[in-house]
Amino acid sequence: MASEHMTLEEVKKHTRTYWVIFGALLVLTAITVAISYVHLPFFWAVVLALVVASTKASLVALYFMHLISEKTAIYLTLGLTAVLFVFLIVIPWMIPWAEVRGWFVS
Amino acid sequence: MAVHIPYIDKPNPVTGVTNAKLGIWLFLASEVMLFGALFSALITLRLGVNDWPHGYEVLNVPLATLNTVVLIFSSVTVVMAWAALKMNNLKQFKTYMSLTLLMSVIFLIVKAIEYGSKFSHGISPATSNFYAIYFVITGLHGLHIIGGIIVNAYLLGPGSKMWSVEPERFTGRIECAGLYWHFVDLVWIFLFPILYLL
Structure with a gap:
């Protein structure tokens, strides 16, 4: 459902989702910082950092920017x-x- | 004579979205290319040398982590500000938009502390390729934060008068401002590990 056509109930449901995504983003931030302290080989450090960053970016784009239903x-x-x-x-x-x-x- | 701009509060039947929303997405597409070119420059510089410093050895990771949390929180508050308007709650919108502005200012203060620490140690963009690209990308990102603060402060202050006469159009404006703000957050989500953690 594109953001223009959301009903009041749908918006209320979405507000709960936003806080869940916020929690997930905090956990992923903690994970990416923790990985950096392990000092993995450069290649694997890059791969893991980009995988975590891409996951975080996808959550922001899909839910906060409503790309999940555009x-x-x-x-x-x-x-x-x-x-x-x-x-x-x-x-x-x-x-x-x-x-x-x-x-x-x- | 006032010129009527079509489909600013109702979806255009051709695209299914308002012209304003398509416009902000086209602008963000150009922003992707702007930052993409700088990321490409960063990779080019990194591939061209053997002695590239680890970000965690020369930059302040705890401060950058704090800024990451601050920016993520501001993304939630700006989308909550939009949701508040969808629920016809202007007071709640103002609370969430004020929080977004507060987080934006905190981000800039933390960044200023980081920059100040580097300058006090005689480190500048001229120091090395690493610092040149670090200052250019984070500086451009900081300019985007300032741009967002100006727009969001206007929408919280004098711009919010539109709510009483054209609520749908005002809600659309907040959605567009929010999309821009989320993009600024997205850029930081990639900048943080690439510059600070590798």
């Missing part, structure tokens, strides 16, 4: 954004690949 126009906008965002993040890993092929030599 209209197609919003999903299409965000879908295109996600594709372009992934492209931005992939660029740094392409630099050595491009260097090997002499793309940076003028």
